[in-house]
Amino acid sequence: xxxxxxxxxxxxxxxxxxxxxxxxxxxxxxxxxxxxxxxxxxxxxxxxxxxxxxxxxxxxxxxxxxxxxxxxxxxxxxxxxxxxxxxxxxx
Amino acid sequence: xxxxxxxxxxxxxxxxxxxxxxxxxxxxxxxxxxxxxxxxxxxxxxxxxxxxxxxxxxxxxxxxxxxxxxxxxxxxxxxxxxxxxxxxxxxxxxxxxxxxxxxxxxxxxxxxxxxxxxxxxxxxxxxxxxxxxxxxxxxxxxxxxxxxxxxxxxxxxxxxxxxxxxxxxxxxxxxxxxxxxxxxxxxxxxxxxxxxxxxxxxxxxxxxxxxxxxxxxxxxxxxxxxxxxxxxxxxxxxxxxxxxxxxxxxxxxxxxxxxxxxxxxxxxxxxxxxxxxxxxxxxxxxxxxxxxxxxxxxxxxxxxxxxxxxxxxxxxxxxxxxxxxxxxxxxxxxxxxxxxxxxxxxxxxxxxxxxxxxxxxxxxxxxxxxxxxxxxxxxxxxxxxxxxxxxxxxxxxxxxxxxxxxxxxxxxxxxxxxxxxxxxxxxxxx
Numbered sequence: 001x002x003x004x005x006x007x008x009x010x011x012x013x014x015x016x017x018x019x020x021x022x023x024x025x026x027x028x029x030x031x032x033x034x035x036x037x038x039x040x041x042x043x044x045x046x047x048x049x050x051x052x053x054x055x056x057x058x059x060x061x062x063x064x065x066x067x068x069x070x071x072x073x074x075x076x077x078x079x080x081x082x083x084x085x086x087x088x089x090x091x
Numbered sequence: 092x093x094x095x096x097x098x099x100x101x102x103x104x105x106x107x108x109x110x111x112x113x114x115x116x117x118x119x120x121x122x123x124x125x126x127x128x129x130x131x132x133x134x135x136x137x138x139x140x141x142x143x144x145x146x147x148x149x150x151x152x153x154x155x156x157x158x159x160x161x162x163x164x165x166x167x168x169x170x171x172x173x174x175x176x177x178x179x180x181x182x183x184x185x186x187x188x189x190x191x192x193x194x195x196x197x198x199x200x201x202x203x204x205x206x207x208x209x210x211x212x213x214x215x216x217x218x219x220x221x222x223x224x225x226x227x228x229x230x231x232x233x234x235x236x237x238x239x240x241x242x243x244x245x246x247x248x249x250x251x252x253x254x255x256x257x258x259x260x261x262x263x264x265x266x267x268x269x270x271x272x273x274x275x276x277x278x279x280x281x282x283x284x285x286x287x288x289x290x291x292x293x294x295x296x297x298x299x300x301x302x303x304x305x306x307x308x309x310x311x312x313x314x315x316x317x318x319x320x321x322x323x324x325x326x327x328x329x330x331x332x333x334x335x336x337x338x339x340x341x342x343x344x345x346x347x348x349x350x351x352x353x354x355x356x357x358x359x360x361x362x363x364x365x366x367x368x369x370x371x372x373x374x375x376x377x378x379x380x381x382x383x384x385x386x387x388x389x390x391x392x393x394x395x396x397x398x399x400x401x402x403x404x405x406x407x408x409x410x411x412x413x414x415x416x417x418x419x420x421x422x423x424x425x426x427x428x429x430x431x432x433x434x435x436x437x438x439x440x441x442x443x444x445x446x447x448x449x450x451x452x453x454x455x456x457x458x459x460x461x462x463x464x465x466x467x468x469x470x471x472x473x474x475x476x477x478x479x480x481x482x483x484x485x486x487x488x489x490x491x492x493x494x495x496x497x498x499x500x501x502x503x504x505x506x507x508x509x510x511x512x513x514x515x516x517x518x519x520x521x
Contacts, residue, residue: 035294045346049382051266051520052480062157066210069238070218074260076292076301076340079241 035080039088042081049075054089061090163205163220166264168197168516177507179497200224200271200516202264204231214238230324232283242291249324250288253303253338254281254354255376255395257429264518268391268433268475270487271514273453274467275427279397281356281374282321284308286333299342309334309358312370316462317406317423319360319372319399330368334358338376352378360401367404374399389435389447396428401458409462410502419500421460427467429453433475447475462501468492473514481520488513 037045047053059067068086071077077085171193178185204222211217215238220231234248251259257276261267271277286307293300308328310319322329338354356374361367378395401423411417433449453469473487489512497505 044384045348048384049347049350049380050260051263052477055480058481063160066158066160066208066216069210069216069236070208072238072292073216073236073244073246073290076290076303078292078294078299080294 037084039084039086042077043085043088046075046077046081047071047085056089056091059089064089158210160208160210161205162208162521164202164263164265164518164520165204166200166202166516166518168200168270168514169193169195170197170200170270170515171513173511175509177509179505179507197270197514197516200264200514230283234288242293244290246288246290247286249283249285250305250307251283252281252307252336252356253288253290253305254336254356254374255338255397256350256352256378256380256393257395258282261393263520264516265481265483265520268431268447268449268485269451269471269473270485270516271469271471271489273395273427273429273431273451274455274469274491275395275397275429275453278425278427278455278457278467279399280310280319280321281397281399283324284321284334285324297345299347301340301342302337303340304335304337307334307336307358310360310372312360312362312367312372312401312404314362314365314367315406317370317401317404317421317458318461318463319401330359330361330363332359332371334372348382350378350380352376354378361404370402370404372399372401384437386437389437391433391435392431394428394430396426398424398426400424406462408501412500412502419460421458423458423461425455425457427453427455445477447477449473449475460498460500462498462503464498464503465493465495468494483518485516485518486514487516 043053054067056064064086068082068089072079072082171191173191174189176187176189178187202222202224204220204224206218206220209217216236217234218236219233222229222231230249232249232251234246234250237245239245253259255276257273258281262272262276284305284307286305288303288305290303291301308322308326309330309332311322311326311329312319334356335358336354336356338352340350340352342350354374354376356372358372359368359370360372361370374397376395376397379393381390381392383390403420403423405418405420408417408419429451430453431449431451433447435447436443438444449472451469451471453467453471455467457464457466469489469491471487471489473485476484478484489510491510491512493508493510495503495506497503
């Protein structure tokens with residue numbers, strides 16, 4: 001049990017170091033904040049991470065509001081992203 | 092050593108992907124004076140996206156229809172299986188060809204699951220998904236979700252454990268690009284359980300992070316062979332110890348195209364007041380995804396590695412080699428992984444635009460020395476034809492090899508089964 005945990009801790013530390021490295025590399029070049037994006041752009045980027053991006057004609061504006069809440073629990077997007085995406089899908 | 096190399100390779104790949112992702116890779120096209128998102132919906136007018144501010148969401152109306160939705164999924168299919176058994180004997184390999192079978196209904200993969208969504212208020216959502224599959228009616232999830240603050244969502248009920256990404260995000264037939272699920276997922280005991288959950292997402296500077304933590308009843312341990320199982324939806328918890336499961340997700344790229352996640356799970360598994368009361372389980376998973384779409388192709392890479400560990404215990408041997416040696420023990424560690432790659436052309440042609448090719452490899456190793464030891468190797472390849480964003484017709488081919496080695500202590504003889512399976516499947520989200 002102990003040996004397994006020690007091994008696992010090393011595993012996790014190496015994983016975290018890898019993540020820090022990747023953050024540093026990706027962080028250098030970015031110059032546009034996510035919050036400045038439009039609803040359509042956020043829809044194109046976030047709503048096709050798991051499945052195809054949904055067609056805005058699929059549901060009514062009230063239904064999109066429900067789906068927005070539902071998908072927030074899966075995609076773990078921020079409230080700002082959710083509200084912009086829902087507003088875009090409702091138009 | 093092998094796992095360090097894997098981790099470092101993943102980290103390097105990630106940084107490369109992340110760097111490539113700092114530009115917008117969701118291409119928007121201008122035709123005349125209108126803009127179109129070219130992937131998935133070439134005809135969707137996105138001129139609206141250039142409007143300065145989004146319209147405020149309409150206030151909730153009080154009618155039943157506006158609060159209540161029935162959605163869901165349905166998957167049906169056909170399969171044809173060719174199967175061979177091989178046994179290693181002292182005189183050589185004995186090979187037995189099993190009868191070829193085929194079946195409409197595809198028993199293991201059909202599913203009819205309506206989902207009821209009730210938006211109780213701006214902050215509360217109720218979701219319930221009963222499911223008809225594998226010959227029985229069951230429940231995939233049933234929970235109440237409370238949107239407490241921005242970035243803090245609370246949930247209680249029968250929930251999908253936040254472990255890895257496959258179960259909660261990718262398992263639906265209209266989402267998964269291949270007709271089957273990976274063996275590393277189907278062989279893992281992780282599923283849905285009763286409990287409470289806390290989850291949310293945050294933007295931190297130029298990237299996003301998310302978390303998902305649950306406290307649930309936990310697994311049950313079989314006193315017969317040490318295997319662990321998800322309790323039945325009706326079961327009363329078998330001990331006082333609760334199980335903690337958590338996943339941390341990180342989206343390093345500005346366009347959310349890359350996500351890396353690490354999950355862990357700890358909890359008691361043995362029945363209270365038995366010799367197994369202290370037996371507990373620890374699990375871990377790493378997941379990765381990269382979603383890309385820019386002319387001429389859309390690419391999707393998804394991968395997840397899982398391991399399950401159960402602390403040591405002795406179990407009684409059904410076929411003891413001697414009268415005095417009636418118990419056995421083994422290192423109760425299982426592990427598996429899968430990697431999926433898919434590619435879809437972004438072209439003007441109406442037919443080819445809807446075609447997606449996918450390949451996947453998955454393997455799973457159950458504990459060595461256990462009564463249920465085996466290794467599964469699964470290679471899958473398939474073509475999807477997307478009738479629309481949520482309706483898909485799939486043709487797939489799979490090679491599945493299951494190997495059980497000899498175990499003299501438990502009097503188990505080796506067996507290697509090879510299956511080649513052709514699938515035709517149709518899946519919709521409704």
